[in-house]
Amino acid sequence: MAKRILEVNELRTRFHIAEGTVHAVNGVSFYLEHGKTLAVVGESGCGKSVTMLSVLRLLPIPPAEIASGQVLYLGRDLFQVSEHEMEHLRGKEIAMVFQDPMTSLNPVLTIGHQLCEPLRAHMGMDKQTARERAVELLDQVGIPDAAHRLDDYPHQFSGGQRQRAMIAMALACAPSILIADEPTTALDVTIQAQIVELVQRLRANLGLAVIWITHDLGVVAEMAERVLVMYAGYVVEEALVDDLYAEPRHPYTLALLAALPRVDRRRDKRLRSIPGAPPNLLAEPRGCPFAARCELAFDRCRAEMPPLILVGPNHQAACWVDVTSGKRR
Amino acid sequence: METTRQASHVATLLPDELDTPPFSLGQLVWRRFRRHKMAMFGAVVMILLFVYSFGGSLVFPESYANFADTSLRLSLPSAQHPFGTDTIGRDVMARTIYGGQISLFIGMLAVLIECIIGITVGALAGYYGGFVDSILMRITEAMLNIPEIFLLIVMAKFFGGEIPEIDLFGRTFSGSVVVIVLIIGLTSWMYLARIVRAQFLSVKENDFILAARATGTSTREIIFRHILPNSIAPIIVSATLGIANAILAEAYISFLGLGVQPPTATWGNMLDGANNYLESAPWLWFFPGLLILMTVLSINFLGDGLRDALDPHSRAV
Numbered sequence A: 001m002a003k004r005i006l007e008v009n010e011l012r013t014r015f016h017i018a019e020g021t022v023h024a025v026n027g028v029s030f031y032l033e034h035g036k037t038l039a040v041v042g043e044s045g046c047g048k049s050v051t052m053l054s055v056l057r058l059l060p061i062p063p064a065e066i067a068s069g070q071v072l073y074l075g076r077d078l079f080q081v082s083e084h085e086m087e088h089l090r091g092k093e094i095a096m097v098f099q100d101p102m103t104s105l106n107p108v109l110t111i112g113h114q115l116c117e118p119l120r121a122h123m124g125m126d127k128q129t130a131r132e133r134a135v136e137l138l139d140q141v142g143i144p145d146a147a148h149r150l151d152d153y154p155h156q157f158s159g160g161q162r163q164r165a166m167i168a169m170a171l172a173c174a175p176s177i178l179i180a181d182e183p184t185t186a187l188d189v190t191i192q193a194q195i196v197e198l199v200q201r202l203r204a205n206l207g208l209a210v211i212w213i214t215h216d217l218g219v220v221a222e223m224a225e226r227v228l229v230m231y232a233g234y235v236v237e238e239a240l241v242d243d244l245y246a247e248p249r250h251p252y253t254l255a256l257l258a259a260l261p262r263v264d265r266r267r268d269k270r271l272r273s274i275p276g277a278p279p280n281l282l283a284e285p286r287g288c289p290f291a292a293r294c295e296l297a298f299d300r301c302r303a304e305m306p307p308l309i310l311v312g313p314n315h316q317a318a319c320w321v322d323v324t325s326g327k328r329r
Numbered sequence B: 001m002e003t004t005r006q007a008s009h010v011a012t013l014l015p016d017e018l019d020t021p022p023f024s025l026g027q028l029v030w031r032r033f034r035r036h037k038m039a040m041f042g043a044v045v046m047i048l049l050f051v052y053s054f055g056g057s058l059v060f061p062e063s064y065a066n067f068a069d070t071s072l073r074l075s076l077p078s079a080q081h082p083f084g085t086d087t088i089g090r091d092v093m094a095r096t097i098y099g100g101q102i103s104l105f106i107g108m109l110a111v112l113i114e115c116i117i118g119i120t121v122g123a124l125a126g127y128y129g130g131f132v133d134s135i136l137m138r139i140t141e142a143m144l145n146i147p148e149i150f151l152l153i154v155m156a157k158f159f160g161g162e163i164p165e166i167d168l169f170g171r172t173f174s175g176s177v178v179v180i181v182l183i184i185g186l187t188s189w190m191y192l193a194r195i196v197r198a199q200f201l202s203v204k205e206n207d208f209i210l211a212a213r214a215t216g217t218s219t220r221e222i223i224f225r226h227i228l229p230n231s232i233a234p235i236i237v238s239a240t241l242g243i244a245n246a247i248l249a250e251a252y253i254s255f256l257g258l259g260v261q262p263p264t265a266t267w268g269n270m271l272d273g274a275n276n277y278l279e280s281a282p283w284l285w286f287f288p289g290l291l292i293l294m295t296v297l298s299i300n301f302l303g304d305g306l307r308d309a310l311d312p313h314s315r316a317v
Helices: A049-057 A083-089 A109-124 A127-140 A160-169 A189-208 A217-223 A241-246 A251-258 A300-301 B003-013 B025-035 B037-059 B092-128 B131-144 B150-160 B174-204 B207-214 B219-231 B231-257 B269-279 B283-310
Strands: A004-017 A021-034 A037-041 A064-073 A094-097 A177-181 A209-214 A228-232 A234-241 A308-310 A315-317 B165-168 B171-173
Touching: A004 A209, A021 A037, A021 A049, A021 A209, A021 A234, A021 B150, A037 A064, A037 A217, A049 A177, A049 A209, A049 A300, A064 A177, A109 B219, A127 A160, A160 A189, A160 A217, A160 B207, A189 A209, A189 A217, A189 A241, A209 A217, A217 A241, A217 B037, A217 B269, A234 B171, A234 B207, A251 B174, A315 B171, B025 B037, B037 B092, B037 B283, B092 B174, B092 B219, B092 B231, B092 B269, B092 B283, B131 B171, B131 B174, B150 B174, B150 B231, B171 B283, B174 B219, B174 B231, B207 B219, B231 B269, B231 B283, B269 B283
Parallel strands: A037 A209, A037 A228, A094 A177, A177 A209
Antiparallel strands: A004 A021, A004 A064, A228 A234, A234 A315, A308 A315, B165 B171
């Protein structure tokens, strides 16, 4: 078994706002193995990004509060280290790429400046060495004429190029974990494919472990080993990617897959959408959050949140119903 | 026929022409500023005033500005003394030159102090928010609630005459110049602090700030390298207008006799000297008054132009 590089246990994150308390992340646990890719899927607002921002301690406190949990990076609890140490870890050991490359670069600083920043902060490089390394990095992520583009401002880069530059920034200090928060959502499909291909290549070359947050189940199948399905701040299913597609064990995963267009399915059948909307996170969670939208729900679902139950080797689902047999637990 | 004409049109575009580099931020600002006639007028007048004050000292030595010939007191403007002479026979023109140096110097230095305090207070309040913000903003409001003139007078009385003379740029200044600079700086930073705070509050919410923090950028770098340059436009405008206000403030307190002490001339204390001769010797107040007016007006025009030119939402090019 590969070494666990990151382990998150029972993470709970809340936001205290004027309207009350938002229960954004409710006891999420997962692990990441060295050099592997973990995909996190789920619809908007289900706590994927907040989980990752909590791990990196990037949420503003207040209004955010990390109510409980443990984040072990190589056995070290990131919630116990000082903010100063955390600054050294961010970018150097764990890097993050964000969703929208159009707004994630500072418009008044050159790409080169922003690319050199982590190099100088973490690697102690001088201006000249950092610049040379920055050219290599831009080259590595496939930006032509890198030496000249370094002095360009973000508005002179296209969307795809910006996301490449963001990835170059994230990888500048050779981190061991890359957290990619929907890095392809804001890009058109051809660029999406290029970015996915780029990250896969870099992962193989650098021995990087990747957490890939996405709504795109197609991308998941292509690049991840394991998948975490999240819903309303809970992990509802965790499985190896092939198992998840072959045999989804949570009604929510089933519904997600049914909503996905596939070439190998009859075309005259309509895609099924999931009725209803995710629950209001302002309410204290009680029972299974998916119960209100679930066809299989029964009394116990509405009263008690099911724990993650082992349903096969390396496969867990949080459901009181065994969806393959229809048996209630 | 139509298509061939279009084709030939496209063919005439050379690769070089297609690849014109976009305007840099600085070029855009300059283009917009140049279109603003009043601002260009203000800029030109300001340059002329600087040339007058600093270039003029090459023509007249400082001793000449302070040289009193009592036999020539209160003489009308003439070829010998183009702006006339004052109550003890000093040349008014030479004194406006040296007074201009002090007035402009006070204006710029006071704004420097204003910027240092205002930006620091605003940045800390805006960036950290919460408790720090509350404390700093209450102090700012308290300062704002005290009438500025009153504050100026009290502080001028309190600090006045306690600082010895100083030598700078080959000139000897009365210590009161430093006091005045400090006083004006210390009483004028509040509006700037509010502007900076508001800018920080909005700029820090940008994704690129989160992205910068995710690469491990330190708080200091985030404040000074990421947020401050994104907030610079209103700061520049406010600082420009601050120069005009500082020159006016200096004129007030000098006029009240609490400012820069003679024999060091400033436009303000020259007005004070003219107090008793408003009708009998109008040239005593006319020339320094005109210079103050020109400075303040042109700086305000300049500030207006900068505000429009630096506005990133402006579509004009």
